[in-house]
Amino acid sequence: MQGSILSSNSRYVPFVIMSLAMLVPSPARFACGIVLVIELNILVAAGTYLKPLKIWTLLSDYKTLLMLVALVTIVSIYSLLLGAWSPAIQMQLGFVLYLQAASSFIISTTFSEDEGKDIDKLGNIKQSLVFSGVALITFILRDILGYGTITYPTLSGVHELIILKSRVSAFTLLATIPGGMLCTAFTLVLLALFERGKDILSRAQGEAKSTGGINSTSINNANRGDSSDD
Amino acid sequence: MTDISPNIISPSTRALAKAGGIMTLSIMIMSALIVLCTRLTEKRRVEILKENVQNIIGDEWQVAEEVKIHSPLETSAVSFLLRKEDKEGIAVVMRVETLYGPMPCVYLYNAEDGEDAEFAGVLCLSGTVSQLLKDGSSNIKYWARRIPSIVGDAVVGESIDMGVRDAR
Numbered sequence: 001m002q003g004s005i006l007s008s009n010s011r012y013v014p015f016v017i018m019s020l021a022m023l024v025p026s027p028a029r030f031a032c033g034i035v036l037v038i039e040l041n042i043l044v045a046a047g048t049y050l051k052p053l054k055i056w057t058l059l060s061d062y063k064t065l066l067m068l069v070a071l072v073t074i075v076s077i078y079s080l081l082l083g084a085w086s087p088a089i090q091m092q093l094g095f096v097l098y099l100q101a102a103s104s105f106i107i108s109t110t111f112s113e114d115e116g117k118d119i120d121k122l123g124n125i126k127q128s129l130v131f132s133g134v135a136l137i138t139f140i141l142r143d144i145l146g147y148g149t150i151t152y153p154t155l156s157g158v159h160e161l162i163i164l165k166s167r168v169s170a171f172t173l174l175a176t177i178p179g180g181m182l183c184t185a186f187t188l189v190l191l192a193l194f195e196r197g198k199d200i201l202s203r204a205q206g207e208a209k210s211t212g213g214i215n216s217t218s219i220n221n222a223n224r225g226d227s228s229d230d
Numbered sequence: 231m232t233d234i235s236p237n238i239i240s241p242s243t244r245a246l247a248k249a250g251g252i253m254t255l256s257i258m259i260m261s262a263l264i265v266l267c268t269r270l271t272e273k274r275r276v277e278i279l280k281e282n283v284q285n286i287i288g289d290e291w292q293v294a295e296e297v298k299i300h301s302p303l304e305t306s307a308v309s310f311l312l313r314k315e316d317k318e319g320i321a322v323v324m325r326v327e328t329l330y331g332p333m334p335c336v337y338l339y340n341a342e343d344g345e346d347a348e349f350a351g352v353l354c355l356s357g358t359v360s361q362l363l364k365d366g367s368s369n370i371k372y373w374a375r376r377i378p379s380i381v382g383d384a385v386v387g388e389s390i391d392m393g394v395r396d397a398r
Binding site: 025026027028055058059061062065066069070073076077080081083084086087088090091092093094096146147148149151155156157158160162169172175176177178180 | 248249250252253256257260263264267268270271274275278279281282306323325329330331332333334353354355356357358359362
């Protein structure tokens with residue numbers, strides 16, 4: 001399993017989890033995507049930087065509970081501030097804002113399996129930013145193809161920038177929730193292919209370093225090693 | 231008289247009490263923050279919603295003050311009093327689950343104009359999807375029938391206190 005897309009150092013599994021919490025249930029508008037991505041990064045940063053504080057050592061069995069309560073409080077305050085800025089988006093998103101706080105993506109970045117081990121702060125932030133990029137691309141594609149617009153949040157609501165005046169009506173499916181699942185599945189397949197390609201390349205480079213040069217044998221060995229792991 | 235030693239509480243009990251105290255205090259502080267944010271943002275949220283609703287309904291009706299809905303739907307709906315010459319009506323902004331995800335839908339209700347509320351549009355949404363929702367969504371039609379029983383009867387000239395009418 002080492003090096004496969006299901007291994008612990010692959011991004012694939014956390015991205016699948018986060019997609020189900022963020023990309024599928026939310027409306028297909030880029031404005032909603034911006035709001036959700038900002039919230040995701042706030043939660044990851046909060047979980048990553050609050051965890052090492054000394055106060056948790058005083059809390060014994062309560063620290064997990066209090067951390068979760070703190071994350072939900074952050075989401076509640078974020079939702080209230082969003083309501084003061086753009087209530088239309090807050091009404092659209094509703095419970096989707098709270099789904100992220102409860103997702104195992106956030107929990108896994110906040111709590112390490114081994115209590116004595118430090119959280120990889122930079123790794124968490126990097127993973128969150130990469131997923132944010134993937135999420136924003138998905139939202140903008142769904143907005144353009146499904147609604148024919150690009151939307152962004154403004155002080156008085158949502159501003160629509162009309163991109164496609166006439167569209168293929170079949171693409172309206174991408175604006176729906178089932179269309180969102182299709183789009184998310186497609187994105188995850190592309191991600192899986194990318195991760196696998198990266199893994200093959202890194203093995204080939206590893207083989208080349210150990211044998212002293214890159215040749216077709218080392219690439220074949222990397223492919224064989226990859227398929228035997230699965 | 232026997233002196234009571236201050237060390238009768240074991241260290242583990244003391245640590246547990248300390249942890250419990252910190253936990254309780256933290257939850258109280260977080261709750262206070264949420265209440266504070268709610269109070270600070272409530273007014274602005276209502277003002278922006280009023281503007282958005284006015285944009286949807288046009289110049290025919292004038293959006294006046296917010297009307298409280300005394301029902302569990304208060305968490306996902308906001309209602310406003312509407313005025314037109316000597317008539318009054320209610321505008322309700324409600325989060326409705328549609329095929330395109332949750333949408334903030336605006337309904338107009340005036341008891342003189344019919345039994346059902348009228349779907350006016352979706353906040354900040356135009357184009358094909360808006361038209362598709364107007365034409366075909368069963369959830370939107372369902373709430374158009376339900377809203378009159380939720381908002382109750384509006385009374386002209388008195389402070390509005392919406393109760394829940396008998397369910398249809």
